[in-house]
Amino acid sequence: MTLLLVGPAPARSSEKGVDVVTLSARRRLRRPSLREAGTALLFVLPCLLLFVAFRFGPAVAGVLLGFTDYTIGGDASWVGLDNFRRLIDDPTFWSALKVTVIFALLSVPLSMVASLGMALLTRRVFRGVKLFRSIFFLPVVTSLILAGVVFTWVFAEHGPWSRLMGAFGLPAQSWLADSTLVLPAIVLVSVWSRFGYGMLILLARLQEIPAELEEAALSDGASAWQRFRYVTLPQLRPALFFLAIIETTMSFQVFDIVYVMTGGGPVRASYTLVYQLYEQGFRYFDLGYASAVGLALFVMTVIVALIQRLTLGREE
Amino acid sequence: MRVRKSLTAVAVALVAALAAAGCGGSGSGDSGKKTVTMWIYPVIFDEAKHRAFWDETVKAFQAQHPDIQVKTEIFPWANRDQALATAIAGNKGPDVVYLIPDQLPKYARNIEPVDAYLDDAAKSDYLDNVVKSVTIDGKMMGAPILTSAVTMMCNKKVFEAVGQTTYPATWNDLLTMAPAFKAKGYDVTAYPGDVKNTLNQTFYPLLWQAGGDVFSPDGKSVAFNSDAGRKALTFVKQLVDGGYVDKTLLTTLPPTEQTRIAQNKVACLWHSAPQEVEQFWGKENIKVLPPLTETKQIGYGTVGSLAMLKGAKDKKAAGEWIAYASGADVTKKYDTASSFFSPKKSAGTLFAGDPVLGEQEKYVGVTTVGPLHEKARDVQGVLAPEIQAALLGKKSVDQALSDAAKAADALLG
Incomplete structure (x- = not known):
């Protein structure tokens, strides 16, 4: 990590794993001249402009639109909190919120467990481990639209999944056509598409854990489970916290696979908040209301992230 | 210094080029035209x-x-x-x-x-x-x-296989002949209940045939939660509960070639164009009939x-x-x-x-052509899942239409 300090250098500790800014390096750091700052700004400018134009600007516009009745191609009038009042009275919103929360409750733990399991399995160096890591990571870089199309066939009435269930004596039926099973099906696809990312994060952290810690535990007679529970897991805590935040945010934003595989059905059993946002914005062109849904989703994500921060990330 | 100047020049040129590209439109064609x-x-x-x-x-x-x-x-x-x-x-x-x-x-x-x-x-x-x-x-x-x-059309081959010589003209005709088709492994019709289907071709024709409409005459409220609406939805539910239609189509929208329609297992359709089934049924086997009649004879076009x-x-x-x-x-x-x-x-x-x-x-x-109303599609968005719920037995016909009407009226303000 390279540190560019423009003020007094804070105290650094190598024990915490942060690069130490050496005395000689600190001597070389000085306040940049106006000319140098200008040149640096010029380099940063394109990225800054893109950020403002495509990230910050639309986000601010989204917040403002939530207080208007803007429809595509129409005028926008300030309607105050009308969209949010409508949200409170809208049974579709509450149903979508319920589906989204259930989806997150199912997919986040499952994805994290799968990520952790795979990270532990591929942590050791053995012949072909890099190939396995690549294979497990492949779903992350696979188009979700494409995956959705394939999994629609997998979960079809006469598809492989249905046959597999049949082999276990379970009813051979399309999970996507059943209002109870559709969400677990979407969860499975979502976990399949995401666990590789979590695996990579956890793997990076696992490789940073000093081998001495485990060796010491081993020499103290700790079992494999005890080493995992009392040595590995505490060391993974920051990475797990980070992953929990990312996974939760991604779960709240689930859309692609729902769009391709179910269209929110049957009977709105897979109709999520982002799907409602999409329908309001791009099917009915009611961007004011769609923005209100987006704002509600944002607030919900922040609240959940704060709760996670207070619980999981308390010590970090 | 020279490198810095070159970089600055490149950056300025890049920004200018981007600006030019941003400002440039598609052009207005040849001058004077x-x-x-x-x-x-x-x-x-x-x-x-x-x-x-x-x-x-x-x-x-x-x-x-x-x-x-x-x-x-x-x-x-x-x-x-x-x-x-x-x-x-x-x-x-x-x-x-x-x-x-x-x-x-x-x-x-x-x-x-x-x-x-x-x-x-x-x-x-x-x-x-x-x-x-x-x-x-x-x-x-x-x-x-x-x-x-979009009229009623039937598959002559299926009628011949079942030994049915008359074609349906009313809802009752369909319900009466349905058991005979079922007994021979055929569906008397199909109902595409997946919410991606437009109700203009699936449920609304039945609603209109029963004498009902989607919106009230002034357009300020919905009108499908009526006797006609209940009659139409009950008719479809009778077809579903009787096992006379393929239940897969209630919740999914597979390509036609993967359905029983393409397998020549469905007798009649009121929501498809002949061009959609011609390659599976053969043009010579398509029997075009007028739209079904209940209270009145009407179809979608x-x-x-x-x-x-x-x-x-x-x-x-x-x-x-x-x-x-x-x-x-x-x-x-x-x-x-x-x-x-x-x-x-x-x-x-x-x-x-x-x-x-x-x-x-x-x-x-x-x-x-269906309702000319600014919220016509929005209303379909709330009605279609409720129809699906009724057909899957998750709600009663009355409850489904009532819930849909409540949500739809809220949309109309």
Whole structure:
């Protein structure tokens, strides 16, 4: 990590794993001249402009639109909190919120467990481990639209999944056509598409854990489970916290696979908040209301992230 | 220093180039020529034939109007509203676009009525129900170029296999003959209940046949939560509960080739066009029938029209093009090539010798395009899942329609 300090250098500790800014390096750091700052700004400018134009600007516009009745191609009038009042009275919103929360409750733990399991399995160096890591990571870089199309066939009435269930004596039926099973099906696809990312994060952290810690535990007679529970897991805590935040945010934003595989059905059993946002914005062109849904989703994500921060990330 | 100067020069050049690219538009064509851009969709399935048709039509138009250049762009049907709406919002919309009545209310504020651009003879040549289907607040929002009629049609092969010699004309006929088809492993009909299907072709025809409607006459509330609505939904539920239709189609939308319809296992359909089943049933096995009758006989049909957007660069030129492209000669050729029907009285019948299209053409007069209401699609969005819930036994018919009406009325304000 390279540190560019423009003020007094804070105290650094190598024990915490942060690069130490050496005395000689600190001597070389000085306040940049106006000319140098200008040149640096010029380099940063394109990225800054893109950020403002495509990230910050639309986000601010989204917040403002939530207080208007803007429809595509129409005028926008300030309607105050009308969209949010409508949200409170809208049974579709509450149903979508319920589906989204259930989806997150199912997919986040499952994805994290799968990520952790795979990270532990591929942590050791053995012949072909890099190939396995690549294979497990492949779903992350696979188009979700494409995956959705394939999994629609997998979960079809006469598809492989249905046959597999049949082999276990379970009813051979399309999970996507059943209002109870559709969400677990979407969860499975979502976990399949995401666990590789979590695996990579956890793997990076696992490789940073000093081998001495485990060796010491081993020499103290700790079992494999005890080493995992009392040595590995505490060391993974920051990475797990980070992953929990990312996974939760991604779960709240689930859309692609729902769009391709179910269209929110049957009977709105897979109709999520982002799907409602999409329908309001791009099917009915009611961007004011769609923005209100987006704002509600944002607030919900922040609240959940704060709760996670207070619980999981308390010590970090 | 030299490197820094070069970098600065490159950065400035890059920013200038980006700015130039951002400011540059698509251009207005050759100087002195008026340009009209038209967006249309695959009305003629074969893209090469479709392209050739418009190229030829544009050429003939330009022979009469050498100062007007017309660019026709053929877009896919999928997500056409998203593309059009965002283009309009970004002030990059076309001058002329093909729209059906279902779309007109949503775009009404962006549409320039065509009344002033069509002469009286052209306007009076349109069928009355066709004019009605594109008229909002007394103004024609588009110049119709085609119509369609979705009637009842049955598979003769299936009827022969079951030994059924008469064809259904009413709901009761369908319910009465359903057990005989079921006994031989056939479905008497199919009901596409997946929410991606438009209710205009699935549930609404039944609602209309039962004497009901989607909206109240003043458009301020919904009217489907009525005796007619309950009757229509109960009829479909009887078909589902009796095992007379394929339940897979209630919740999924597979390609036709993967359905029992394609496997010649379904006897009759009221929501599909013959072209969709011809390759599976064979044209000779398609029996076209009038729309079903309950309280009244009515089916769904659409009207395709050319609408001018308010953002049109040169409204006079766009109007000239619309008047030409919606003329009797052009539409007759277009409708014949696309297997649609003419919206013009003067065209007469286009498919008199065709046993399928000729039969369908007879029923254009007993079709309706569905509700012309700004919230028509939004209402479908809340009604379709409730219909699905009733058919899957998650809610009673009364409860489903009542919940849908409550949500729909909230949308209407």
